[in-house]
Amino acid sequence: MDDPRPTEQPPDFGQDLAFQRREWRAERIGWLTIAGLVLAAMLGLLGDGPLSSTSADSPDGSIHLIYQRFGRITATQAIRLRFRPVADEDRRYRVWISGAYRDANRVPEVSPTPEHVEDDRGRVVYVFRALQIERSTEVTFYVQPRAAGICSGQIGLVGGDSVAFRQFIYP
Amino acid sequence: MSSVIHAAAVYLLFWVSLRIAGRRTLSQMTNFDLILLLFISESAQTSMMGSDNSLTNTMLVIATLIGINVSTSLIQRRWPALGRYFDGLPLVIVADGRPFFDRMTMARVDEAAVLAAARNGPGLERMDQIRYAVLERNGGISIIPKENSERSNPSGPSSI
Incomplete structure (x- = not known):
């Protein structure tokens, strides 16, 4: 650095140029980190976004699940299930979610609204009334993760196939 | 917890x-x-x-x-x-009326900010009236005027 020399020995006021340069370097690394974080968030690596959105199919192809790979604790995310409905004689179809996934998430809303919800051997079953048996039906679960970390789930149709999925939930 | x-x-x-x-x-x-x-x-x-x-x-x-x-x-x-x-450390950004431009660039301080601090504090008008300008730990700029500089507000060293 071009230090102009004052006429007498200058006071240094406690400055330390070597430390200052290290601080500036750390500052610039911090700026890059912030830019990286924002970019990662835009891409969906920290929550919803193009790289987070994914889908899975059941082995027989009857169920198509659209979900987010990455979620954030308490933030609402949608889990969309498209399937060929298997209606019972009572013109109802039943979608189940594994109990462990249901316990790890709040489900404040389900669309369409289920007629009722029942427990069945560690699974939670949502019973929907089939006004007409369509070729394809969509059910959306809006979920809010309760805990951070890896969250595995399974979702399927009673009397039909199922699909397993896994998410990472940020704190 | x-x-x-x-x-x-x-x-x-x-x-x-x-x-x-x-x-x-x-x-x-x-x-x-x-x-x-x-x-x-x-x-x-x-x-x-x-x-x-x-x-x-x-x-x-x-x-x-x-x-x-x-x-x-x-x-x-x-x-x-x-x-x-x-909190970091203080940094001298002007000595004997001469700004250290490389330090000012890295610390994101421009000449206008130094001159504003010089006007607000000791009431100086020009860079060459400043003996030392120090960027303090809190981000303020302290101005120490040259002893022979004419001042419109001779209140001594100060920081904005």
């Missing part, structure tokens, strides 16, 4: 963010900076409090934040060498 951890994490996040942002960022509080600060505190608040708005939780969060703040000052008193990591 989670309130304490969240508050401590937010404190750490704030400290790192403000250190990264540099000391000049919020030192001269413009209207926009003030609003920015309000936005930042608002976004941190929900993370610290969660859905628990009880008096106990509020008390815990406040106690944690003040506790950490007091602890850092005690640490700095006990080990003064660590103080630089918390």
Whole structure:
């Protein structure tokens, strides 16, 4: 650095140029980190976004699940299930979610609204009334993760196939 | 327990963010900076409090934040060498009327800010009347005038 020399020995006021340069370097690394974080968030690596959105199919192809790979604790995310409905004689179809996934998430809303919800051997079953048996039906679960970390789930149709999925939930 | 951890994490996040942002960022509080600060505190608040708005939780969060703040000052008193990591160090940006442009660029201080500090403090008009300008740890600029410089407001060294 071009230090102009004052006429007498200058006071240094406690400055330390070597430390200052290290601080500036750390500052610039911090700026890059912030830019990286924002970019990662835009891409969906920290929550919803193009790289987070994914889908899975059941082995027989009857169920198509659209979900987010990455979620954030308490933030609402949608889990969309498209399937060929298997209606019972009572013109109802039943979608189940594994109990462990249901316990790890709040489900404040389900669309369409289920007629009722029942427990069945560690699974939670949502019973929907089939006004007409369509070729394809969509059910959306809006979920809010309760805990951070890896969250595995399974979702399927009673009397039909199922699909397993896994998410990472940020704190 | 989670309130304490969240508050401590937010404190750490704030400290790192403000250190990264540099000391000049919020030192001269413009209207926009003030609003920015309000936005930042608002976004941190929900993370610290969660859905628990009880008096106990509020008390815990406040106690944690003040506790950490007091602890850092005690640490700095006990080990003064660590103080630089918390608040940085002063930096001479003008000596004998000559600005160190490379330092000013890195610290994001321009000549206009130095001259503004010189006018506001000792009432100097020109760079060559400044003996030393020091960028302080809090982001303010202290001006020490040359002894023979004519001043319109001879109030001595000061900082803005």
